[in-house]
Amino acid sequence: MNFNMDVSNHDLMIGLDLGGTKILGLVVDRNAQVYARIQVPTPRVSEQIENQVLSVLREMLESCSSKGARIIAIGIGIPGYVNPETGVVIGAGNLGIENLPLRKIVFDSFSIQTHVVHDVRAAALGETMFGAGRGKNYLGYVNIGTGISVGLVLDGKIYNGAASRAGEFGHIRITKDGPLCSCGSRGCLEALASGPAVAGRINNAILNGRKSLITDLIANDGAEVKGEIVAEAAKLGDQLALDVIDETAEYLALSIGSLINVLDLESIIIGGGLANMGDLLISPIRNKLAKYLLAEYKDNVSVLPAELGSDSGAIGAAIASCIELGQQTN
Amino acid sequence: MNFNMDVSNHDLMIGLDLGGTKILGLVVDRNAQVYARIQVPTPRVSEQIENQVLSVLREMLESCSSKGARIIAIGIGIPGYVNPETGVVIGAGNLGIENLPLRKIVFDSFSIQTHVVHDVRAAALGETMFGAGRGKNYLGYVNIGTGISVGLVLDGKIYNGAASRAGEFGHIRITKDGPLCSCGSRGCLEALASGPAVAGRINNAILNGRKSLITDLIANDGAEVKGEIVAEAAKLGDQLALDVIDETAEYLALSIGSLINVLDLESIIIGGGLANMGDLLISPIRNKLAKYLLAEYKDNVSVLPAELGSDSGAIGAAIASCIELGQQTN
Numbered sequence: 001m002n003f004n005m006d007v008s009n010h011d012l013m014i015g016l017d018l019g020g021t022k023i024l025g026l027v028v029d030r031n032a033q034v035y036a037r038i039q040v041p042t043p044r045v046s047e048q049i050e051n052q053v054l055s056v057l058r059e060m061l062e063s064c065s066s067k068g069a070r071i072i073a074i075g076i077g078i079p080g081y082v083n084p085e086t087g088v089v090i091g092a093g094n095l096g097i098e099n100l101p102l103r104k105i106v107f108d109s110f111s112i113q114t115h116v117v118h119d120v121r122a123a124a125l126g127e128t129m130f131g132a133g134r135g136k137n138y139l140g141y142v143n144i145g146t147g148i149s150v151g152l153v154l155d156g157k158i159y160n161g162a163a164s165r166a167g168e169f170g171h172i173r174i175t176k177d178g179p180l181c182s183c184g185s186r187g188c189l190e191a192l193a194s195g196p197a198v199a200g201r202i203n204n205a206i207l208n209g210r211k212s213l214i215t216d217l218i219a220n221d222g223a224e225v226k227g228e229i230v231a232e233a234a235k236l237g238d239q240l241a242l243d244v245i246d247e248t249a250e251y252l253a254l255s256i257g258s259l260i261n262v263l264d265l266e267s268i269i270i271g272g273g274l275a276n277m278g279d280l281l282i283s284p285i286r287n288k289l290a291k292y293l294l295a296e297y298k299d300n301v302s303v304l305p306a307e308l309g310s311d312s313g314a315i316g317a318a319i320a321s322c323i324e325l326g327q328q329t330n
Numbered sequence: 331m332n333f334n335m336d337v338s339n340h341d342l343m344i345g346l347d348l349g350g351t352k353i354l355g356l357v358v359d360r361n362a363q364v365y366a367r368i369q370v371p372t373p374r375v376s377e378q379i380e381n382q383v384l385s386v387l388r389e390m391l392e393s394c395s396s397k398g399a400r401i402i403a404i405g406i407g408i409p410g411y412v413n414p415e416t417g418v419v420i421g422a423g424n425l426g427i428e429n430l431p432l433r434k435i436v437f438d439s440f441s442i443q444t445h446v447v448h449d450v451r452a453a454a455l456g457e458t459m460f461g462a463g464r465g466k467n468y469l470g471y472v473n474i475g476t477g478i479s480v481g482l483v484l485d486g487k488i489y490n491g492a493a494s495r496a497g498e499f500g501h502i503r504i505t506k507d508g509p510l511c512s513c514g515s516r517g518c519l520e521a522l523a524s525g526p527a528v529a530g531r532i533n534n535a536i537l538n539g540r541k542s543l544i545t546d547l548i549a550n551d552g553a554e555v556k557g558e559i560v561a562e563a564a565k566l567g568d569q570l571a572l573d574v575i576d577e578t579a580e581y582l583a584l585s586i587g588s589l590i591n592v593l594d595l596e597s598i599i600i601g602g603g604l605a606n607m608g609d610l611l612i613s614p615i616r617n618k619l620a621k622y623l624l625a626e627y628k629d630n631v632s633v634l635p636a637e638l639g640s641d642s643g644a645i646g647a648a649i650a651s652c653i654e655l656g657q658q659t660n
Contacts (some may be wrong), residue, residue: 029604076612137492138491138492150592154484154489159484159593160594161468161593161594161595162467162468162595162596163436163594163626164594164595165594165626166593166594167592167594168590168591168592168624169592171588171591171592172588172591172592173504173584173587173588173622174503174504174505174506174586175505175506176504176505176580183622183624183625183659184625185607185622189525254503254506255503257503258501258502258503258656259592260496261498261501261502262480262496262497262499262501262502262589263378263489263491263496264490264491264492264495264496264497265492267494288592292503292515294498294501294513295513295514296495302527303525
């Protein structure tokens with residue numbers, strides 16, 4: 001692990017973003033300045049994840065120690081339900097983890113204060129304090145990828161809900177019927193606007209004979225329909241790509257409008273895989289949102305892309321661990 | 331004003347619910363025990379409302395004083411946007427009030443700590459502490475009347491939102507099209523499941539030749555379609571009434587399901603005019619809700635009618651004033 005600055009005698013935190021495919025570890029300070037990073041694949045066998053996490057942390061801690069830096073806290077972001085008080089991962093479907101006392105395991109190994117937090121909520125906190133949401137106290141970080149969820153920051157704090165399960169934005173119903181969702185219901189936002197939903201609509205259109213540049217782009221790439229390919233086709237003016245993006249933006253705008261109307265939010269930040277489309281997706285969401293908002297919100301709610309990009313979860317987890325420690329962030 | 335118990339040397343609060351048609355004043359203690367009540371019509375001329383409020387309060391305070399009770403705080407519930415910190419009514423459309431510094435006006439008149447709060451949020455607090463939501467920390471009080479709104483209690487506290495405008499549950503979109511709503515959008519919950527929406531669907535069906543007992547009930551009553559009449563017809567087995575209630579319950583269940591999935595709530599309490607239908611409306615909501623909820627909520631979210639009935643707003647406002655004072659409630 002290489003450091004991009006002198007860190008001797010610095011009080012720093014480690015932020016770990018434990019994703020479905022990779023584990024990202026960052027060494028950061030209270031200003032969310034990143035001093036070093038490491039990335040390793042997430043083991044496919046869930047029993048090996050715990051050891052991989054400990055091994056990454058050990059390597060990071062040894063590097064920090066050798067450079068004279070002090071690690072005062074560790075924050076770990078998890079794509080699943082976490083009890084923020086006990087640090088137990090209640091369930092993380094993508095990782096195959098259930099009832100894992102991750103905080104205790106990490107603390108017992110390194111004797112460093114550890115905080116475990118939902119990854120999207122961590123990203124929401126990171127963006128609120130050091131990204132696109134700076135200065136806001138009420139915002140939703142909408143993560144659009146394989147699933148759709150929202151990390152809510154209410155009154156300046158991460159909102160967890162009664163049993164730490166809040167944020168299932170993908171499972172608000174935006175139509176009584178509509179396509180079947182993975183949750184078993186119909187008409188969920190996730191079944192209409194997630195990465196797989198977008199790919200599904202494009203595949204269907206092509207199977208039904210619709211001409212599209214995407215057909216060639218997939219053939220060249222030797223891969224399946226993905227956000228990047230849809231974005232590339234849209235930039236080349238492909239009508240199918242543009243239509244599907246427009247429709248997706250409509251579903252997202254409608255749902256985001258409802259969220260703002262009920263929760264009186266100041267800002268929406270869009271992150272996750274599909275957000276890599278950037279303004280191609282975010283501009284139409286912004287334009288369509290006006291018609292779904294109550295009049296009082298029309299001129300003063302911002303919709304912005306995530307600024308911290310794929311670092312937001314790890315940075316947010318580190319910052320959350322610092323707050324948990326009772327230390328002031330800047 | 332008559333007292334139903336001896337109140338000499340008691341520390342009590344006044345809760346005032348300033349509604350569109352009536353002003354309800356209650357004298358309550360920290361256990362939400364009601365000792366006396368008064369009700370007067372709300373003046374139709376908005377400029378007279380302020381004087382009517384002061385006159386009701388003066389009468390209540392004189393009665394309390396003559397019985398030897400001490401009023402330690404006044405809470406006022408308002409159907410509109412209130413800045414809870416300054417006690418200014420930013421806007422209350424139904425009352426024709428705008429930018430009224432109500433807390434200051436009341437405090438200047440009586441020198442008693444005064445707290446002004448959104449009426450539905452006050453009701454939510456009242457139900458959480460002393461009604462159907464006892465023991466819960468995360469709940470939504472859904473008020474279904476002329477409009478539809480939700481008072482949210484999150485982490486045990488009233489949730490106001492960024493600019494104290496939270497709770498516009500009537501303006502979540504449950505279908506992309508649908509009937510026009512008063513807000514100018516289409517497909518809002520309020521345009522499908524409020525009192526006027528229910529009446530509108532019944533009127534349309536009757537105009538289109540559908541036979542219903544409601545026709546006779548309206549003729550006998552000499553009035554328009556109201557919740558009570560629909561409920562009466564449904565109890566007599568009228569198919570139109572039953573169909574419309576069923577459809578309304580479906581829209582409400584769908585929306586409530588989305589709310590629970592996003593906010594991880596423990597309980598939903600149903601109040602407001604349409605809730606007077608009781609189990610006729612609440613049972614089908616409860617039954618239909620399961621299919622809109624994520625699996626983890628199916629067995630542990632309760633849907634209950636408001637227990638405090640039409641007193642919930644005034645009781646909640648009184649309790650909020652007591653909390654604001656830093657006094658413990660029981």
